[in-house]
Amino acid sequence: MKLTGAEIVVECLKEQGVDTVFGYPGGTILNIYDALYKHSDEIHHVLTSHEQGASHAADGYARATGKVGVCLATSGPGATNLVTGIATAQMDSVPMVAITANVAVNLLGRDTFQEVDIAGVVMPITKHSFIVKDVTKLADTIRRAFYIAKEGRPGPVLVDITKDVTAAETEYTPVKPEKVLPRVDTIKESDIDRAIEMIEKSERPYIFVGGGVTISGASEELMEFAEKVDAPVADTLMGKGAFPGEHERYTGMVGMHGTKTSNLGITKSDLLITIGARFSDRVTGNTKRFARDAKILHIDVDAAEINKNILTDASIVGDAKEVLKRLNERLSQQDHHEWVAEIEAMKERHPLTYNPELLTGPYVIETLYRLTKGDAIVTTDVGQHQMWAAQFYKYKAPRTFITSGGLGTMGYGLGAAMGAKMGRPDVPVFNIAGDGCFRMNMNEIASAVRNNIPVIEIVINNHVLGMVRQWQTLFYGKRYSNTILQDKTDFVKVAEAMGAKGIRVTKKEEVEPAIKEAMAAGEPVVIDVQIDCDDKVFPMVAPGGAIEEAFNQEDLDAKQA
Structure with a gap:
């Protein structure tokens, strides 16, 4: 049967078993979005607030499910806004296919409005990148992209399609996806x-x-x-x-x-x-x-x-x-x-310890673990809260801890939480964030509300860039250059303004009721937990040190004494 390139994209997604995509429309990708409109009962599109949120959501979906995550963006800035999410997926071996559209073939290389060589841009941070300029090669390219993303060590693949290819027609024949077998021929x-x-x-x-x-x-x-x-x-x-x-x-x-x-x-x-x-x-x-x-x-x-x-x-x-x-x-x-x-x-x-008298990040994480009995998906942003989430929540099963490990991407967690919840709607999903990270992606709370994705955002709010401040305290003579965030932003009001529920926690005894309320809400919730600005993550190994030289606060105090 004859189909347009845009319709072929959608049919290939259906071939691969894709039921959810994340993205943001624009001029060059309109034909694909028009085709998606006609198949909205088969492929659910999640509109994010920013393309980077879409790439992180596709990443979180892939990590939570083991399937390939898919994100869409238009040309130029739409495509380049995916770059950080693609690099994040590459560093952590996440199977993802990013589909972008570009200007027509006859306009390539002319500095056309919103033209970027995105396939070239992402070449160092993908397993492979393609640009499709011939509609007869489109279906096979998409199929190959999915295979490459899954085979061996997984990773992201980008397929850039010129707008005229999305409009052109060619014969389309459905093909069963090639089975991806584990790599065993190298085992000697x-x-x-x-x-x-x-x-x-x-x-x-x-x-x-x-x-x-x-x-x-x-x-x-x-x-x-x-x-x-x-x-x-x-x-x-x-x-x-x-x-x-x-x-x-x-x-x-x-x-x-x-x-x-x-x-x-x-x-x-x-x-x-x-x-x-x-x-x-x-x-x-x-x-x-x-x-x-x-x-x-x-x-x-x-x-x-x-x-x-x-x-x-x-x-x-x-x-x-x-x-x-x-x-x-x-x-x-x-x-x-x-x-x-x-x-x-x-x-x-050598147990992991923290001050039991105070409201701290570790106490919040331990309380979350106790209330969920370890049966939740936890995503994180990057910093002190990320390390506390890794240390104090006991993960019972694979694909329940989702974080940017290799690239260390601030602003990753909320998009990833939305993707994880879309992939596994039966499991409660919490994103643990710092206030610095939340500033980078708080716009995705509006996406969670719009798409009715009941994720719970716990902001460990110390009013500083906590991990950077920790380094400044220990290694930079307490010179806190541009790491203090003592501004007037009210995260509870921000959450409510976007249509979510907001809860503020300032005392230890408020943590458990806040988490229980959030779990019962059935809607996106932001819990703003106010902790001290100088809480630190321990143990720690100084940069350049050997791992057996890990120290904690008691070691520092003993050394000073």
């Missing part, structure tokens, strides 16, 4: 043999988990593996929920704001088994001193990550789920009861 039996040998010789093994375990759906295999190896388990920010946060083997996050137990335990280990993590600088600290007495076994789907940041002693390249299946089949039961007991004793000595 000799690498499995070497890994088994290293595990069986180890006396102090530690398992270190990243986001790759969640992406491959390998949580069950990881649990079996941890039991067989008889080892403690730590994670990265992106690995949260891949191994249950309530489990006795779990020791918490590793790195700059990781637990002392994870940091000291990994330093003391003789074998670090790293699965689906990329050894980011926030995890390793001083790379020369990271796990220096341990052999490193690295399992990752992306061969480019092997020996990129940390030199390994052995590696297995391939899908984490399949690799762990093969290891579990071959591995005999190990016994490291003395080592596990030593780590348990460390956990007793």
